[in-house]
Amino acid sequence: MLLASPFPDETLYGLMARNGRLRGDTLGSTTSKALFGHPNAGLHHDFPHHLEQLAINTLGHLGSVHAIMAQLTAAPYFLRFKPASVERATQDAMAGTGIAGLKHALGLPASPCRARLFLRACPQCMEADLGQQGIASWRRKHQLPGSLFCSLHAIPLLESSLRIDRRGKSKFLLPEDIGVFERAESPLLNDQGSSQKTEKIVR
Ligand SMILES: [Zn+2]
Incomplete structure (x- = not known):
């Protein structure tokens, strides 16, 4: 194999x-x-x-x-x-x-609804993967709960905006498959502070 x-x-x-x-x-x-x-x-x-x-x-x-x-x-x-x-x-x-x-023993909350597919990626890590490996994949440290920044590049992570649905569940996704990321852009993480806009990035 x-x-x-x-x-x-x-x-x-x-x-x-x-x-x-x-x-x-x-x-x-x-x-x-x-x-x-x-x-x-x-x-x-x-x-x-x-x-x-x-x-x-x-x-x-x-x-x-x-x-x-x-x-x-x-x-x-x-x-x-x-x-x-x-x-x-x-x-x-x-x-x-x-x-x-x-789930209870692991401290995982029950999902309030059909969960979002929380997959996150750093654009600079993606570029590095593409250059070195030819394809970008998901890094474990980016997927941990509460991860908002790439610890290597100190920039906000992109987060998939997909919902888990039949289509999403039936496919394995890679960063290249996700056309729209929503930047996890809390005002607390934004230098401009007062902006609450969510920027959509279309790749
Ligand atoms: Zn990175």
Whole structure:
């Protein structure tokens, strides 16, 4: 199986999106089924599941379930300062059918409505990825809750304005797929202070 290796700090979701491109898949469910053995286990950009099957199907190229979880997902952020029992339960859940029953233990609020697809990217990191790798992907540190700035370039992150819907859910997206980013532009982050405009950037 042709399998791309992760870029530095790339999310599993981004890696799978690139692998879908390499495989020539038009649907995310095709990629997810082939790699995770489940049609949408890999499409959860925060807490993917069926990682045990992913480790088997990728012949150990990505490491064990623990390694995948620790290096390619945001799980370590949510597990910091949590009891070992919660960490074990989370690893079991991500290895298997998902963390739905663990959200409270992980401090994740229930979604008030159909959630937005919170994918963020830094335009300068995207340019660097394009120059060095030929394609931009999602970086894990940009996806952590509360991330508003790129810690490398000290500029506001762009945030996808897409809602999770049937169309969004059925595709793996990369920064190049998202035509409209909304700049996470709080007045507190804006030198002009009083401006509350949300700038739309059309790529
Ligand atoms: Zn950056």
